[in-house]
Amino acid sequence: MYVAASHQTSGHSLSALLNPATEAAARQNANSDASDSQALDAAAAKATATPATRIEISARAKQLLARANAEQTVVLRLLAQINALRHAASSTGAAAYDNANITTGASDDVIDAYRYATINAGDGNNKVSTYDHATVSTGAGNDDIDTYGWSTVNAGDGNNRVSTYDHAAVSTGAGNDVISTYGWSIVNAGNGNNKVDAYDHATVSTGAGNDVISSYGYATINAGAGNDRIDSGDYSTVSGGDGNDAIAVGGYSSVSGGRGDDSIRISGSNASVAFDRGDGHDVIRSSGDLTLAISGYSQSDVSVTRNGGTAVVSFKGSDDSIVLNLDGNATATLSFADHSTLNLSV
Known part of the structure; x- marks a missing residue:
């Protein structure tokens, strides 16, 4: 909205009117001029009621009356513009x-x-x-x-x-x-x-x-570094990235926990979990058969210990480990880069 900045009213510039602190003063000036106009109207009415007396309103009085009416209208318009500008500035x-x-x-x-x-x-x-x-x-x-x-x-x-x-x-x-x-x-x-x-x-x-x-299901998820929590269905591909992740997938899914101590839960069969040297300490629970794709280690580096319903896979010369919890008759197959395999059950 464009407003001419050179316009003046009752001795006040537009910049002064745009200052909320001067709005009341502007209203008071307009009301004062309007009061002068009302006094002149009363005097004219009284003169009309008394035929013996004739009072003429001077040209100056007529100018003041017209100015008061015009300035009151201008002030009200400017106040409306100020309110509109304030609202537009916020949204x-x-x-x-x-x-x-x-x-x-x-x-x-x-x-x-x-x-x-x-x-x-x-x-x-x-x-x-x-x-x-x-x-x-x-x-x-x-x-x-x-x-x-x-x-x-x-x-x-x-x-x-x-x-x-x-x-x-x-x-x-x-x-x-x-x-x-x-x-x-x-x-x-x-x-x-x-x-x-x-x-x-x-x-x-x-x-x-x-x-x-x-x-x-059928999702592809790549979570970056951080302690992520991921839940997906069957036929999903999930990469947890660095961090201590909690991952749950359905059957026929592929999971890579990444570096960190990850918890992986599989509901279903024929899932695959990738584990690389330096990935840390992972805990895997599966309700069906799964494949562990091992990278950075050979089969000769692996040692397995069993304790009740769990199997702990350790690696020679490393702090890495995998804890396997297999439900029922489920088995885990460890596969290595040289295409050798090792079958585990608990």
Whole structure:
């Protein structure tokens, strides 16, 4: 909104009127001039009621009366403009229908759009809501984004909350993000303590931080460094990264705990767990047969001790170890780089 800065009212400049401390004074001046006008009106009425006396209002009095009325109107308009400017400085709002293209600057924006929208919100704590096939980008800030399926979301640094449906692609910057999506989606969360919920056939990657990741079957999960908690279903591929991870998968899954003391639970058969030299102390519990793919060691480096329902696999010249808890008649097959194998039961 444009307001001419050279306009003056009752001896006050616009910059003075824009100062909230002078608003009351401006009102008082306008009311004072209005009071003068009322006094002149009363005098004129009295003169009319007395035929023997005739009073003429001078040109100066008429000017004062017109000025008082005009200035009161100007003051009220300026006060309305001040209130509008104060509201606009704190937030920006936009609403649109299909195929909208919305770009906003740095502020706390509230944006609603329908399908096939393209939204580019700048820095700030933005709230964006769209339907399907939307493309949403936000800058740094704590953003709140809701979209439907087949959407692409790129949220910048900050503690973001993103909710989408299936076939979505979500990318977030550094921060503690909360991301929820349905099946066939791709999630790439930056560094931070992220929480990701996805359905089947999802692909999830997270940066350094203590992440909590949940998905259904046929998922591919790559959690970065940190003490992560990962829960997935059958036919999943999971990499825990560095840290003390807790991983749960279903049958026919492939798991790599990475460096750190990991806890791996398998519900089902025909799963595979990779263990490399330097991976630390892992505890594996399986309800069905599994394969342990050992790297960095040969079969001659392995020693096995049994204690009740557990088997402890140790390696010569290393502090690494694997504790196996196998339910029922389940067996574990250790496979090595030279294609030799060692079968274990407890």
